[in-house]
Amino acid sequence: MRATIYTYPWDLTDEGIDSALDTIAHTAGLNSVSLAQSYHVSTYFLPHNPRRPLYWGEEGAIYFQPSAAFYEESPISPLISNVVDDPDYMRRIADKIRERSLDLTSWLVFNYNHYLPQRYPDAAKRDPFGHSNFAQLCPASPLVRDYAHALCRDIAAQFQPDEFHLESLGYLHFSYGFRNPKVGVKIAPFCELLMGLCYCRHCLQRAGALGLDGEHFRADVAEFLARELASEPTPQDLRPPSAERLAAAFSGRLQTFLDARVETATSLVEEAVAIAGQAGARASFFGSRDRIVNGLDSDRVLRNVYMVNAGVGGEPDSVRTLRGEFPADTGLSAIVHPGGFADGDALGAHLTALGQAGVNGYAFYNYGLIRRAHLEWIGTCCHLWK
Numbered sequence: 001m002r003a004t005i006y007t008y009p010w011d012l013t014d015e016g017i018d019s020a021l022d023t024i025a026h027t028a029g030l031n032s033v034s035l036a037q038s039y040h041v042s043t044y045f046l047p048h049n050p051r052r053p054l055y056w057g058e059e060g061a062i063y064f065q066p067s068a069a070f071y072e073e074s075p076i077s078p079l080i081s082n083v084v085d086d087p088d089y090m091r092r093i094a095d096k097i098r099e100r101s102l103d104l105t106s107w108l109v110f111n112y113n114h115y116l117p118q119r120y121p122d123a124a125k126r127d128p129f130g131h132s133n134f135a136q137l138c139p140a141s142p143l144v145r146d147y148a149h150a151l152c153r154d155i156a157a158q159f160q161p162d163e164f165h166l167e168s169l170g171y172l173h174f175s176y177g178f179r180n181p182k183v184g185v186k187i188a189p190f191c192e193l194l195m196g197l198c199y200c201r202h203c204l205q206r207a208g209a210l211g212l213d214g215e216h217f218r219a220d221v222a223e224f225l226a227r228e229l230a231s232e233p234t235p236q237d238l239r240p241p242s243a244e245r246l247a248a249a250f251s252g253r254l255q256t257f258l259d260a261r262v263e264t265a266t267s268l269v270e271e272a273v274a275i276a277g278q279a280g281a282r283a284s285f286f287g288s289r290d291r292i293v294n295g296l297d298s299d300r301v302l303r304n305v306y307m308v309n310a311g312v313g314g315e316p317d318s319v320r321t322l323r324g325e326f327p328a329d330t331g332l333s334a335i336v337h338p339g340g341f342a343d344g345d346a347l348g349a350h351l352t353a354l355g356q357a358g359v360n361g362y363a364f365y366n367y368g369l370i371r372r373a374h375l376e377w378i379g380t381c382c383h384l385w386k
């Protein structure tokens with residue numbers, strides 16, 4: 001059974017790669033490292049990191065030296081993190097993971113990125129009023145699609161991971177990536193949905209292929225929102241919009257727009273999964289699979305995905321319900337936060353319950369964010385996956 005731990009590369013190199021991997025393999029008894037190679041901004045509390053207990057992370061960055069050849073068709077030039085202090089930074093980590101016979105998973109965050117939208121406006125998600133979203137890339141943009149392909153191919157060639165862990169390849173919801181948000185009033189869910197859709201020229205063009213006058217639709221949405229957002233929502237407005245309301249909205253044009261988004265986002269995930277497969281690697285998935293918000297057709301997205309990592313309770317029903325959403329061959333790994341448990345016994349009881357409920361793996365979060373005692377607790381439970 002796959003028992004992995006999400007890991008940031010700087011937590012390995014700050015401590016010493018050998019020492020940290022010994023802890024992962026022997027103290028925690030794990031068999032896989034899910035290593036961040038493309039990641040979003042965060043501020044990190046790292047309780048056992050000897051160099052930086054508090055780390056102000058960079059904007060969306062990659063954690064390896066890219067190979068120029070793979071990006072010739074992708075004008076996007078990613079931010080290379082300043083932790084990458086020499087060209088072999090990531091290769092050294094990957095080699096040492098493999099030397100220990102640990103599985104290497106490339107953990108890749110795509111469209112959640114605060115660096116690229118400001119530098120490449122044609123890659124950014126755009127609201128109905130024409131403003132760029134500075135936290136999200138749009139999966140309809142050819143720049144974004146070419147970059148995602150290049151990133152996957154480059155990773156496959158340079159590091160030959162056993163698995164690609166794909167995160168945020170679809171559309172992201174309205175508030176994803178807000179910073180220190182100032183939102184002082186209630187927003188009706190229907191308005192939030194409309195504001196959270198992307199109206200960039202690529203999204204409008206793709207909807208145009210389904211017969212929608214995208215620019216006219218965008219203008220109508222903007223006019224509707226300008227009126228609605230200025231008014232306090234009624235109790236009726238605060239209910240989530242029904243499928244019937246969505247189907248009828250804007251004379252059916254919203255539904256056409258949503259349908260175009262499903263093809264856009266779902267096909268991009270399928271393409272990344274295919275690149276992983278062509279490289280001989282498995283693909284796994286993390287994140288929401290909402291058809292309306294994320295534009296993802298769950299069945300298509302997961303058809304060739306071998307594992308979904310997700311937070312799930314230890315009750316058999318919750319595991320069964322979530323597993324029931326997946327194709328028959330797609331497994332479920334429980335994401336577990338050991339730092340949230342009172343002691344090792346409590347963690348052990350939870351992991352045992354998850355195992356009895358039928359999970360197919362464990363994904364611990366995260367090497368740098370928990371204490372050494374938590375890694376020892378994990379180790380006392382390794383009979384569950386060994």
Ligand SMILES: [Zn+2]
Binds near residue numbers: 198
């Ligand atoms: Zn777009």
